[in-house]
Amino acid sequence: MHTPLVKLQAIRKSYSLGKVDVTALREVTLVIDPGEFVALSGTSGSGKTTLLNLIGCLDKPSAGTIQLAGLDVTALSLPSLANIRSRKIGFIFQTFNLIPVLSAFENVEYPLLFAGLGHRQRQERVRQWLNQVGLENQARQRPDQLSGGQRQRVAIARAMVTQPNLVLADEPTANLDSETAGQILDLMSQINQETGTTFLFATHDPRIRDRASRQIHLHDGQIANDVILTETSRRFANAH
Amino acid sequence: MLTRIAFRNVFRNRRRSLITMLVLIVGATALILFGGYKEISFYGLRESTIRNRVGHLQVYKKGFLDSESQKPLEFGLENVSQLRRAIESDARVEMTVPQISLMGLVTNGEKSETFLATGVESDKDQKMSAQRLVAGESISDKETDGVIVGELLARSMGVKPGDYLTLMTTTVSGSLNGLDVRVRGTFATGMKEFDERAIKMPLAGAQQLLQTQKIERLLVLLKNTDDTDGVKTMLESRFVQNRWDLEMRDWAALATYYHQVRNIFNGIFGFLGIIVFLIVIVSVANTIILSIFERTREIGTLMAMGTRRRQIWAMFFLEGLMIGVVGGLLGIAVGSAVGELINQAHIQLPPPPGYTTGYNLKIMLKPSILVTVMLLSSVTATLASVLPALKASRLRIVDALGHI
Numbered sequence: 001m002h003t004p005l006v007k008l009q010a011i012r013k014s015y016s017l018g019k020v021d022v023t024a025l026r027e028v029t030l031v032i033d034p035g036e037f038v039a040l041s042g043t044s045g046s047g048k049t050t051l052l053n054l055i056g057c058l059d060k061p062s063a064g065t066i067q068l069a070g071l072d073v074t075a076l077s078l079p080s081l082a083n084i085r086s087r088k089i090g091f092i093f094q095t096f097n098l099i100p101v102l103s104a105f106e107n108v109e110y111p112l113l114f115a116g117l118g119h120r121q122r123q124e125r126v127r128q129w130l131n132q133v134g135l136e137n138q139a140r141q142r143p144d145q146l147s148g149g150q151r152q153r154v155a156i157a158r159a160m161v162t163q164p165n166l167v168l169a170d171e172p173t174a175n176l177d178s179e180t181a182g183q184i185l186d187l188m189s190q191i192n193q194e195t196g197t198t199f200l201f202a203t204h205d206p207r208i209r210d211r212a213s214r215q216i217h218l219h220d221g222q223i224a225n226d227v228i229l230t231e232t233s234r235r236f237a238n239a240h
Numbered sequence: 241m242l243t244r245i246a247f248r249n250v251f252r253n254r255r256r257s258l259i260t261m262l263v264l265i266v267g268a269t270a271l272i273l274f275g276g277y278k279e280i281s282f283y284g285l286r287e288s289t290i291r292n293r294v295g296h297l298q299v300y301k302k303g304f305l306d307s308e309s310q311k312p313l314e315f316g317l318e319n320v321s322q323l324r325r326a327i328e329s330d331a332r333v334e335m336t337v338p339q340i341s342l343m344g345l346v347t348n349g350e351k352s353e354t355f356l357a358t359g360v361e362s363d364k365d366q367k368m369s370a371q372r373l374v375a376g377e378s379i380s381d382k383e384t385d386g387v388i389v390g391e392l393l394a395r396s397m398g399v400k401p402g403d404y405l406t407l408m409t410t411t412v413s414g415s416l417n418g419l420d421v422r423v424r425g426t427f428a429t430g431m432k433e434f435d436e437r438a439i440k441m442p443l444a445g446a447q448q449l450l451q452t453q454k455i456e457r458l459l460v461l462l463k464n465t466d467d468t469d470g471v472k473t474m475l476e477s478r479f480v481q482n483r484w485d486l487e488m489r490d491w492a493a494l495a496t497y498y499h500q501v502r503n504i505f506n507g508i509f510g511f512l513g514i515i516v517f518l519i520v521i522v523s524v525a526n527t528i529i530l531s532i533f534e535r536t537r538e539i540g541t542l543m544a545m546g547t548r549r550r551q552i553w554a555m556f557f558l559e560g561l562m563i564g565v566v567g568g569l570l571g572i573a574v575g576s577a578v579g580e581l582i583n584q585a586h587i588q589l590p591p592p593p594g595y596t597t598g599y600n601l602k603i604m605l606k607p608s609i610l611v612t613v614m615l616l617s618s619v620t621a622t623l624a625s626v627l628p629a630l631k632a633s634r635l636r637i638v639d640a641l642g643h644i
Binding site: 056106 | 248537542543545546548
């Protein structure tokens with residue numbers, strides 16, 4: 001039997017908002033296999049971002065366990081979690097979150113600083129991924145000299161450059177026009193197919209959601225719907 | 241890469257960095273100017289104290305310093321010509337100056353005042369130029385009973401050059417003696433209390449009044465103040481070799497007023513330093529705090545990608561250090577330039593307390609001051625960034641990422 005990439009067991013997450021305790025996730029149990037291209041949908045406040053944060057080792061659950069590639073990360077220390085993030089997980093954000101004072105090249109290079117690679121290997125890897133996202137000519141430009149779509153491409157290259165098992169994207173297309181959003185999703189889908197990297201992205205845009213091979217719908221902190229779509233059913237869904 | 245990020249962030253918000261740098265520059269300039277003024281004042285006061293009054297070294301007969309004299313010149317020096325030749329043979333020595341100081345009553349026939357007289361060789365006295373002649377002419381060895389009188393004492397006695405006064409004091413044998421003297425001139429030293437009592441007379445005149453051939457002390461003046469310790473050591477061993485019954489003091493032990501002024505100035509300088517230190521701390525801390533607030537999401541992103549908390553801390557700490565170093569360097573440049581401008585401008589200052597004459601404002605741009613200011617500026621700016629940097633490194637990643 002294969003090991004799932006992500007395994008959540010009865011996850012609960014609550015936090016205090018002023019004097020009120022808010023439960024963002026309740027009893028979420030979920031398994032994601034390597035190579036999946038998963039859309040996480042739901043209204044805002046449904047717990048999408050909280051779920052991504054927990055899977056991304058950015059936060060700890062109030063109850064339940066999280067396993068990443070068979071490793072229980074629930075009880076790990078902060079430095080160990082940082083280590084896992086830098087090696088196994090890539091992040092793509094709605095607002096791109098590039099470092100403004102670094103060039104596109106340096107932004108992509110940054111996560112590699114924790115990967116223990118030599119200078120030349122780093123340079124090669126960065127160049128390879130800038131080519132992959134079609135920005136080889138924009139390497140020296142700072143984020144403020146790039147368009148929104150180009151910035152998100154840099155962010156994708158940055159997420160992929162460490163060759164992670166899992167890429168988490170929180171509303172990656174929400175700040176882009178629909179054409180650019182489609183291109184970004186094509187790029188992510190292409191990388192998913194070529195490298196087998198698992199993608200989990202939160203979105204409430206139905207056009208984006210419907211291009212995923214699996215759709216998980218969250219409602220009030222619980223999984224309301226979890227559908228794995230075959231290629232045929234996906235085409236059918238897209239056509240209608 | 242973190243260093244690169246820190247460095248580029250210093251120049252990211254140009255206006256804010258500029259204001260912070262300006263605070264550093266103004267602070268550094270204030271310290272350099274005050275420090276430079278302090279140093280030139282110390283230097284001027286030291287040299288004038290030495291060259292006009294106490295000399296670099298003073299030689300006395302053994303016992304002079306510790307024993308209480310029962311009679312004038314009980315511990316005086318006799319037959320000093322051999323001693324003077326021995327001292328003056330050293331190339332570092334400029335001259336030796338025999339002196340007698342005596343106290344007594346001065347009267348114009350109607351009114352009496354206490355006086356404080358110094359007997360000195362006239363050519364040496366002119367070289368030391370301890371006083372500024374206000375009227376008449378200087379003392380001369382040819383006229384042993386010709387004296388010059390402090391301006392304020394002359395006014396109190398109602399005398400002018402050419403008038404006569406009578407000095408009365410106790411001789412070395414303990415009896416009273418008087419001497420009619422002619423006022424050759426009046427002088428001012430700038431020190432009011434001194435000018436109210438002071439008389440200068442030829443050494444021979446003083447000896448005549450005291451009925452002795454002795455002198456009280458021998459002042460040694462050097463070409464360069466830095467040689468004081470070397471010459472002192474040399475003389476000490478020579479005294480022992482020749483079995484001369486002598487003892488010595490250097491200017492540092494004699495110039496009490498110099499040390500008092502120095503302490504006061506250093507206190508003020510320290511206080512000013514603390515104020516600048518506080519202003520710089522608040523200003524740099526404010527810059528770093530604002531910078532952290534603006535970059536909270538960036539910090540979250542960096543941490544999400546695996547950057548350790550101590551690296552985040554180091555990044556902001558480095559930013560503070562860079563602001564401090566750059567600001568300090570600019571501060572030194574600006575401070576030195578302003579100091580140089582002030583030196584070129586020949587600004588006249590009013591007389592300091594206790595003095596009657598003004599002087600030129602000068603700033604001494606001593607390397608030690610510049611180094612101190614540089615260190616103070618960088619250390620302060622770095623210290624100011626410690627706490628904000630710690631705050632940044634303790635942010636929760638999810639909170640930082642959710643920050644708008």
